Amino acid sequence: MAEKNLYDVAYELESAMREHEDYTKLKELYDQVNQDEVSKKLFDNFRNMQMELQQKQMTGQQITEEEAQTAQQQVELVQQHEVISQLMQQEQRMSQVIQDINKIVTRPLEDLYGSPEEDAEQ
Amino acid sequence: MAEKNLYDVAYELESAMREHEDYTKLKELYDQVNQDEVSKKLFDNFRNMQMELQQKQMTGQQITEEEAQTAQQQVELVQQHEVISQLMQQEQRMSQVIQDINKIVTRPLEDLYGSPEEDAEQ
Numbered sequence: 001m002a003e004k005n006l007y008d009v010a011y012e013l014e015s016a017m018r019e020h021e022d023y024t025k026l027k028e029l030y031d032q033v034n035q036d037e038v039s040k041k042l043f044d045n046f047r048n049m050q051m052e053l054q055q056k057q058m059t060g061q062q063i064t065e066e067e068a069q070t071a072q073q074q075v076e077l078v079q080q081h082e083v084i085s086q087l088m089q090q091e092q093r094m095s096q097v098i099q100d101i102n103k104i105v106t107r108p109l110e111d112l113y114g115s116p117e118e119d120a121e122q
Numbered sequence: 123m124a125e126k127n128l129y130d131v132a133y134e135l136e137s138a139m140r141e142h143e144d145y146t147k148l149k150e151l152y153d154q155v156n157q158d159e160v161s162k163k164l165f166d167n168f169r170n171m172q173m174e175l176q177q178k179q180m181t182g183q184q185i186t187e188e189e190a191q192t193a194q195q196q197v198e199l200v201q202q203h204e205v206i207s208q209l210m211q212q213e214q215r216m217s218q219v220i221q222d223i224n225k226i227v228t229r230p231l232e233d234l235y236g237s238p239e240e241d242a243e244q
């Protein structure tokens with residue numbers, strides 16, 4: 001068999017991901033949330049808050065008690081929303097798939113540089 | 123054609139990367155540097171310094187003038203080392219390949235969440 005071009009295989013992986021059930025389900029739920037004005041706004045607010053808090057944590061800033069409370073309230077709010085909570089569960093499933101895929105395709109580099117886990121152990 | 127399993131394609135991508143000329147060259151140079159004690163030490167020191175400075179930048183810490191000077195000296199030192207400088211050039215080539223591959227395989231998620239570039243423009 002002739003050696004397949006690296007980029008051709010990458011495009012194959014892209015297609016396989018689009019056809020993967022975890023992706024098609026995610027897309028369905030995501031569209032469903034975004035097509036409804038109320039749920040879109042709820043979800044967008046939640047995401048923005050999450051990103052702000054992550055940003056703060058990454059840059060070592062303190063999260064205030066008020067911010068933590070607002071965050072907790074927003075989590076409870078989106079958890080009560082049927083479609084959004086389904087979407088978030090589906091995002092977790094997709095995230096696991098992507099982590100698995102990432103582990104596979106980064107092994108050639110790990111063989112040279114070691115894995116992040118190995119580094120953490122040292 | 124039967125639908126290929128996502129993970130099978132990921133393993134194919136792993137193999138294709140290992141066979142890619144930019145990877146085999148990188149591995150060759152990397153082994154060459156690490157098999158020589160002097161060049162290994164020079165390269166390791168350089169890498170550790172780079173990581174420390176990156177860490178500081180990411181966490182918003184100031185880089186002192188002394189650190190900047192030491193860094194500059196180390197860059198000059200490794201640039202004069204024939205094999206290490208070849209290795210670093212090869213790392214840049216490989217890094218470009220990986221960026222390209224990454225762009226391709228993350229498109230399904232970009233279609234849902236937008237690309238980082240798009241976000242930056244907003």
Ligand SMILES: [Ca+2]
Nearest residue numbers: 110111114115
């Ligand atoms: Ca390893």
Ligand SMILES: [Ca+2]
Nearest residue numbers: 232233236237
């Ligand atoms: Ca897009």
